[in-house]
Amino acid sequence: MSQEISFVATGDSFITRPLPTTQSHEFMKISQLINQGDFRFTNFEMTTPGIDKMPSAVSGGTWAAARPKVINHLKSYGFNCVAWANNHTLDYLYSGLSATKHFLEKAELVHAGVGENLSEASSPKYIETPSGRVALIALTSTFHETWMAGEQRRDMPGRPGVNGLRYTNYYQTTSENLKVLKEIAEKTGINVQRNLDLKEGFLAEEDNQEFTFGSYNFIESDAPGLKRTPNKNDLKRIKASISEAKRQANYVIVSIHSHEMQGEDKKLTADFIEEVARSCIDEGAHAVLGHGPHILRGIEIYQNRPIFYSLGNFIFQNDTVEFLPADFYEKYDLSPEKNVADAIDKRSKNDTIGLGTNPLVWESVIPYWKMSDGVLTELILYPIELGYGQERYQRGWPKLSTNDAIIKNLQELSEAYGTHINIVDHVGIVKLL
Incomplete structure (x- = not known):
């Protein structure tokens, strides 16, 4: 070398x-x-x-x-x-x-x-x-x-794609805020489907130290903020x-x-x-x-x-x-006769954003x-x-x-x-x- x-x-x-x-x-x-x-x-x-x-x-x-x-x-x-x-x-x-x-x-x-x-x-x-x-x-x-x-x-082929690095977001908050989140989850039913999937085995059990609110993971901490883990x-x-x-x-x-x-x-x-x-x-x-x-x-x-x-x-x-595919035009509420220039103009507000x-x-x-x-x-x-x-x-x-x-x-x-x-x-x- x-x-x-x-x-x-x-x-x-x-x-x-x-x-x-x-x-x-x-x-x-x-x-x-x-x-x-x-x-x-x-x-x-x-x-x-x-x-x-x-x-x-x-x-x-x-x-x-x-x-x-x-x-x-x-x-x-x-x-x-x-x-x-x-x-x-x-x-x-x-x-x-x-x-x-x-x-x-x-x-x-x-x-x-x-x-x-x-x-x-x-x-x-x-x-x-x-x-x-x-x-x-x-x-x-x-x-x-x-x-x-x-x-x-050995019994199933793989799938094309990228070499991905996944990560998990953990939102750190106080014990008081966690208690409020759990009460909201209980009253609104935001975790109903997740709870059922866990019960029926469609989701794996996770760390008991975290609380999932919808699609967000919360953990107790005296220093509120976002922590990401690879x-x-x-x-x-x-x-x-x-x-x-x-x-x-x-x-x-x-x-x-x-x-x-x-x-x-x-x-x-x-x-x-x-x-x-x-x-x-x-x-x-x-x-x-x-x-x-x-x-x-x-x-x-x-x-x-x-x-x-x-x-x-x-x-x-x-x-x-x-x-561009139809999805792009639909996202910006553009009719089918519009073209790429129209779509880029709409997204950028005529190059102002x-x-x-x-x-x-x-x-x-x-x-x-x-x-x-x-x-x-x-x-x-x-x-x-x-x-x-x-x-x-x-x-x-x-x-x-x-x-x-x-x-x-x-x-x-x-x-x-x-x-x-x-x-x-x-x-x-x-x-x-």
Whole structure:
């Protein structure tokens, strides 16, 4: 492991349009940066369901779909691996998943986090580089409950889906409030169906220390608030994948797609994601790549290894999907003759609310780092902009930025983790011990 190896990673690539050109100065500068890395990663937050597309009844927000050629356009930047376990993976059901997998493999991109069963979805995928072999493990904590891949048995096949990280919300409250909740439950019958399911064996018995009120779990505490606990079986499976990977590769990288946050502040990572990320490093991972909230979150250097809690967006074009199912139009009370432009206008109130109006969504960083003997030796952060303020059919492509405010924002977000970032010639240089 003594040979030095380099890494480049980006956040979400929600790509719905083909590249207009690979000859522009902006594209070539980004491509040159990405190609400096031995390991070159992005999160593919898209499906390519092909002509037989059938939408799911639920989606990750926008039913994410694009023509298969966008994979090759994304690859033009230089990426050699992607994660695609996220809240859009099954926007077009199992057929969309299988088609997307087919086109990723046709493009010869190593991909992780999704599979025909849980074993495939959770297994490490390997990138062969001149400086060493790198394993990629990908998971998501943000997904519809039916999208989790199923494990196979000797007498039953598994189920396609994502490598999911489930968690439980526990709402902490006082004994007095718990007493009131129990009285309300008794009088309103909110737990009647649950009680019957427990009695008839359709629900498993749970911890007696918690009280379930409808679909919410409450526990007694003198410090009211929300505590989230990762699923023990999922965490065990993730650690087992890391344990395997570190014996099969020089380096292990874990990708985590997560929208969960602290309170109502998207910039703050959920407590259980911090716990899981550190557990991955403790198990032997060399870096954790976070993405999902579409904005930057802080960077932690833990055990001399980087945790990027969110790398924001690399490509973001959710307002230029070509088609949407009837469910989307019905949600916004739009008649059948309305089109995609009408639907996007209605959702965004003519681009006055939503992600398009948040400047933080349209700026991010591309980290470039080096490791030797499993230890971080250099970490440089290159700021990018994605066209905030442009028309929705123009914005979404990355270009390198000289706006120091992007790094200053990341400085503030990282201070809570004890990470110090200097700004030198418009790039961030992380101070290492």
